[in-house]
Structures are given as C-alpha cells and as structure tokens.
Amino acid sequence: MELFTYFRSSAAYRVRIALNLKEIPHKLTTVNLLKAEHKSDAYLKLNPQGLVPSLKLDDGRVINQSTAMLEYLEATSDSYPLLPSNPYDAATVREWCNIIGNDIHPVDNLRILKYLTGTLGVSEDEKMTWYHHWIHEGFKALESQVKATPYCFGNQITLADLYLVPQVYNALRFDLDMANYPKIRSIYDACNKLEAFINAAPENQPQE
Structure with missing residues (x-):
C-alpha cells in the first residue's frame, strides 16, 4: 500500500498509526501542502478534493477520506482489531x-x-x-x-x-x-x- 500523507495532517496521522499497529507493509509518499502539491493535476487524479491522505491499495485502487481507509483496514486485516467485538x-x-x-x-x-x-x-x-x-x-x-x-x-x-x-x-x-x-x-x-x-x-x- 502507498499512503499519500503530510506530516501535520491529523487525518493522515490517524491512518499512519493504524498501518503501524496492524503491521501492514506500506510506503509513505509526502504531499507538501505548503507547496500546494495537493492541488497538482497528478494528485487531483488520485484525490479529486485535493486533500490528504489518499491510500493506494496494492492493486492500484484508491481510497480517500481517512474514516473510509480505517474502516477498510479494519475489515480486511485480522491483525490488531481496533473496534470492540460487541x-x-x-x-x-x-x-x-x-x-x-x-x-x-x-x-x-x-x-x-x-x-x-x-x-x-x-x-x-x-x-x-x-x-x-x-x-x-x-x-x-x-x-x-x-x-x-x-x-x-x-x-x-x-x-x-x-x-x-x-x-x-x-x-x-x-x-x-x-x-x-x-x-x-x-x-x-x-x-x-x-x-x-x-x-x-x-x-x-x-x-x-
């Protein structure tokens, strides 16, 4: 997986923690908000809102919005459950x-x-x-x-x-x-x- 992230993004921070806890192999790619890299044509193809983070899966599909990413990781990974069973x-x-x-x-x-x-x-x-x-x-x-x-x-x-x-x-x-x-x-x-x-x-x- 590849997480498009910015160091001070709270939403990206959440996903970084989840990937670490679940020990999911991943690559971090920085999108510098101060340099407006989130508004570049290349990034907007990944995330039409021009926001971070974006999560590119192993098969190339992309998930935007951190809540959706966290729910996906929880649903597809058996390691380190982050929701109670009840x-x-x-x-x-x-x-x-x-x-x-x-x-x-x-x-x-x-x-x-x-x-x-x-x-x-x-x-x-x-x-x-x-x-x-x-x-x-x-x-x-x-x-x-x-x-x-x-x-x-x-x-x-x-x-x-x-x-x-x-x-x-x-x-x-x-x-x-x-x-x-x-x-x-x-x-x-x-x-x-x-x-x-x-x-x-x-x-x-x-x-x-």
Missing part, C-alpha cells in the same frame, strides 16, 4: 471518533482557518478563538465519557485513540489549555509510549 461498544467507539472527525477536525482544518483569515478577513486572535472554541466543545463531551484506563475504551487501543491523539497534538501545538481534560491528556501520554504512535508522530515524518 456491537454497542463498537458504536460507542465510533461515536467518539465522530465527535473528533465530524465535529472538531473539519471546522478547525487548515483550509477553514485560511478561509477565515483570508476571504473573511478574520484576525489571528479571532481565528484562535474559533479554533479553541470547537476543540473545547468536543473535548468537554469526550472527557466525560472516555475511560482512560489507560486508553479511551480501557485496556484495548481502539479507533477512538487514533482520532484523539492527533487532535490533542494539534491542540497542544496551538496552546489549548488542557487543564480541564486530565483523562484526555492521560490517554494521549499513554498512547505516545507505544512504538506505533511514536513512529507515526509528525516529528518523525519527512517534512518535504
């Missing part, structure tokens, strides 16, 4: 993923922030107020639900941890006050002791 428990994990993947990440994504400061003329301070607001909204809900013993759902790493860690990474990068989220911070720290998470971290990726 349907209700699996739905709970997906619920937590959706809080991050649907309600926090999209409105705080780079292209949204650029639109705010560019087209709409929002100040940098106002942009950061927006950014922090939506993370706080999601983290408040998650903090009341996740187990943190030591991971989101207990002793088993699940898809929820793969969504949470990149979101916390970005929150810390943009100086979000995490004082009210001790369980979330504990999960983040526990996950980042694992080799699969360490190897997927932005600072351990090529940046060009």
Whole structure:
C-alpha cells in the first residue's frame, strides 16, 4: 500500500498509526501542502478534493477520506482489531471518533482557518478563538465519557485513540489549555509510549 500523507495532517496521522499497529507493509509518499502539491493535476487524479491522505491499495485502487481507509483496514486485516467485538461498544467507539472527525477536525482544518483569515478577513486572535472554541466543545463531551484506563475504551487501543491523539497534538501545538481534560491528556501520554504512535508522530515524518 502507498499512503499519500503530510506530516501535520491529523487525518493522515490517524491512518499512519493504524498501518503501524496492524503491521501492514506500506510506503509513505509526502504531499507538501505548503507547496500546494495537493492541488497538482497528478494528485487531483488520485484525490479529486485535493486533500490528504489518499491510500493506494496494492492493486492500484484508491481510497480517500481517512474514516473510509480505517474502516477498510479494519475489515480486511485480522491483525490488531481496533473496534470492540460487541456491537454497542463498537458504536460507542465510533461515536467518539465522530465527535473528533465530524465535529472538531473539519471546522478547525487548515483550509477553514485560511478561509477565515483570508476571504473573511478574520484576525489571528479571532481565528484562535474559533479554533479553541470547537476543540473545547468536543473535548468537554469526550472527557466525560472516555475511560482512560489507560486508553479511551480501557485496556484495548481502539479507533477512538487514533482520532484523539492527533487532535490533542494539534491542540497542544496551538496552546489549548488542557487543564480541564486530565483523562484526555492521560490517554494521549499513554498512547505516545507505544512504538506505533511514536513512529507515526509528525516529528518523525519527512517534512518535504
């Protein structure tokens, strides 16, 4: 498999962790967003939205959108299950993923922030107020639900941890006050002791 990735992309970060946990052989190909490589004709043939990541399968077929990639990897790989076997428990994990993947990440994504400061003329301070607001909204809900013993759902790493860690990474990068989220911070720290998470971290990726 070939994952088209960018080191600070939260969505690509999730998929990198999954590929590592499941020990699926793969190649990482950097798409530099700062150089607008995601808007090139060649990349748009892979991903018509011009977003990262894209996952090219061994047979050349392509999956776009990180949630679809993670569900595909879960369905096709028997190694390291990332969803509980109980349907209700699996739905709970997906619920937590959706809080991050649907309600926090999209409105705080780079292209949204650029639109705010560019087209709409929002100040940098106002942009950061927006950014922090939506993370706080999601983290408040998650903090009341996740187990943190030591991971989101207990002793088993699940898809929820793969969504949470990149979101916390970005929150810390943009100086979000995490004082009210001790369980979330504990999960983040526990996950980042694992080799699969360490190897997927932005600072351990090529940046060009």
